[in-house]
Amino acid sequence: MPLPRRLAASAAVASALGLALVGCSTTVHLEPAEDANDPICAEVSVLLPENVAGFDRVWTDAQATGAWGDPTIVLRCGVEPPAPSDLVCTTIGNVDWLVLDQEEERQRLVTYGREPALEVIIRREAEVDFRTVVEKLSASVQPGLAPATAQCTERVDFPQS
Template identity: 45%
Template structure:
């Protein structure tokens, strides 16, 4: 190898090392069922960017993080929730339950009616909005079949038409 190539290889290796040091691995706890095959299906389909934040390496199975510092975190394999009075929204065919106070600085959403369940944590302090995050995960989450539909409290408290019960979807 010529001297120039050796120097170039050393410079490129140093540059790669320096760049990788800019965004260290995000340490996360895996969900209890992170080894579920559904989590693998979701994990391989996670987007490279979410809300204009680049994806980062994580050290836990079936997780994802975007931004430096992490503004969005995803964990697949969390314990699924049953019927709830918490707010439920549909984003591109995915039912999400808002698990935290909507005014909190950090918001947690969890999928409803899918096993394994997935949670997404959004840091509003980082200037990321729910509307710019949740749609990004729709195609990945859709790989896990939905078995129950999340209903609005209006549907279950008599404010809607009749008293519907959760029904299997698609």
């Protein structure tokens, strides 16, 4: 086969392969947090791990977000920092977290004393160890986080799933 025809054939195969690969990937639709464009969120985004609690990272379509599983675990950077409250506050991986929601279907936590704040949502039906998830995320993103400006005054053990 002459060289131009071989190149054209190779390009057609590569194009078909590319379309097949694109067709297999899934993008999770998420809403970005209000301050997702904060430079700290860019730092956090590049530090997100490829795997959390056995779940592989999946693509998201929103700035400063991460998702793992289908998604079982979701992280958003740039959420509004919570004010002091009487909610459960726990320290995991040298990061303070407020437990905002302990609903039947999900667990939601937000970093406390850091701006911008991170939000982590974990689906309960996946039967994952919440502490392991938050420890992994805390350890991964801590170098990119802003220094803490406040700390939990009363810490409790992380609630069990």
